[in-house]
Amino acid sequence: MSDVAEKWVFWVFAVPLIVSAAGVVVARNPVNSAMSLVAAFFFLAGIYVLLTAHLLAFLQVLVYAGAIMVLFLFVIMLLTTGDEDFGRTRVKVMQVAGACGAAGLVAVIVLAVHRLGPMAMRRVGPDFGTVKAVGRILYTQYLLPFEATSLLLLVAIVGAVVVAKQRI
Amino acid sequence: MVVANQYLALAAVLFGIGLVGVLVKRNMLVVFMCIELMLNAANLTFLAFARQSGDMSGHAIAFFVIAVAAAEAAVGLAIVIAVFRTRGTLNVDEVATLKN
Numbered sequence: 001m002s003d004v005a006e007k008w009v010f011w012v013f014a015v016p017l018i019v020s021a022a023g024v025v026v027a028r029n030p031v032n033s034a035m036s037l038v039a040a041f042f043f044l045a046g047i048y049v050l051l052t053a054h055l056l057a058f059l060q061v062l063v064y065a066g067a068i069m070v071l072f073l074f075v076i077m078l079l080t081t082g083d084e085d086f087g088r089t090r091v092k093v094m095q096v097a098g099a100c101g102a103a104g105l106v107a108v109i110v111l112a113v114h115r116l117g118p119m120a121m122r123r124v125g126p127d128f129g130t131v132k133a134v135g136r137i138l139y140t141q142y143l144l145p146f147e148a149t150s151l152l153l154l155v156a157i158v159g160a161v162v163v164a165k166q167r168i
Numbered sequence: 169m170v171v172a173n174q175y176l177a178l179a180a181v182l183f184g185i186g187l188v189g190v191l192v193k194r195n196m197l198v199v200f201m202c203i204e205l206m207l208n209a210a211n212l213t214f215l216a217f218a219r220q221s222g223d224m225s226g227h228a229i230a231f232f233v234i235a236v237a238a239a240e241a242a243v244g245l246a247i248v249i250a251v252f253r254t255r256g257t258l259n260v261d262e263v264a265t266l267k268n
């Protein structure tokens with residue numbers, strides 16, 4: 001891809017990503033927040049493709065936008081009784097302080113990244129980020145963490161059932 | 169060419185938005201969504217550095233982050249359901265029994 005095209009594609013995905021991520025925080029209704037988050041995940045998948053991480057982009061859409069957000073929407077539907085008011089509540093001092101602190105943190109990180117000087121991307125081969133290449137590294141170098149992940153998911157399943165179920 | 173710094177700055181902004189959400193929002197579910205946003209910012213950083221260095225270990229780590237996020241969402245939402253069942257509220261400020 002040419003440099004100009006790459007730059008354009010980056011901004012085409014980055015600006016809607018930030019807007020939809022901000023929508024998660026700004027929206028009053030949790031359902032609107034969830035839909036904004038789904039949009040943000042899709043735009044982030046586009047950024048991943050730009051980083052030649054094709055498998056991760058695919059997983060982002062499949063696992064995050066597909067599975068996790070459906071779980072979120074189910075819980076929102078389950079717990080939202082309809083009598084909440086999503087109106088403007090009084091903003092507390094601590095909330096303003098928290099927002100200012102987070103903004104300051106972002107400013108510090110962005111400044112530090114800027115001071116690093118431009119870090120050019122290295123040229124990568126055609127199999128960078130493909131299913132085959134990532135699968136090979138997962139099953140050789142990262143075999144133990146990979147197996148530990150399966151155990152973690154099993155514990156999460158059992159834990160979720162134990163915590164959420166009223167009577168076992 | 170898009171340099172790695174731009175991806176890192178984008179990840180920082182994304183992390184900041186998530187952090188603001190965690191600190192400001194009072195709805196437990198929205199706080200959870202903002203945590204997912206912050207995890208995604210970390211993933212973006214991993215992938216940017218993987219692309220910058222030409223080393224695919226970042227992809228493996230990002231894969232593990234997605235798996236941990238899935239587990240966290242499952243357990244976290246179960247806890248939210250349990251809290252809602254006993255307290256009848258989703259407001260994080262009202263769940264403060266340990267404070268006294």
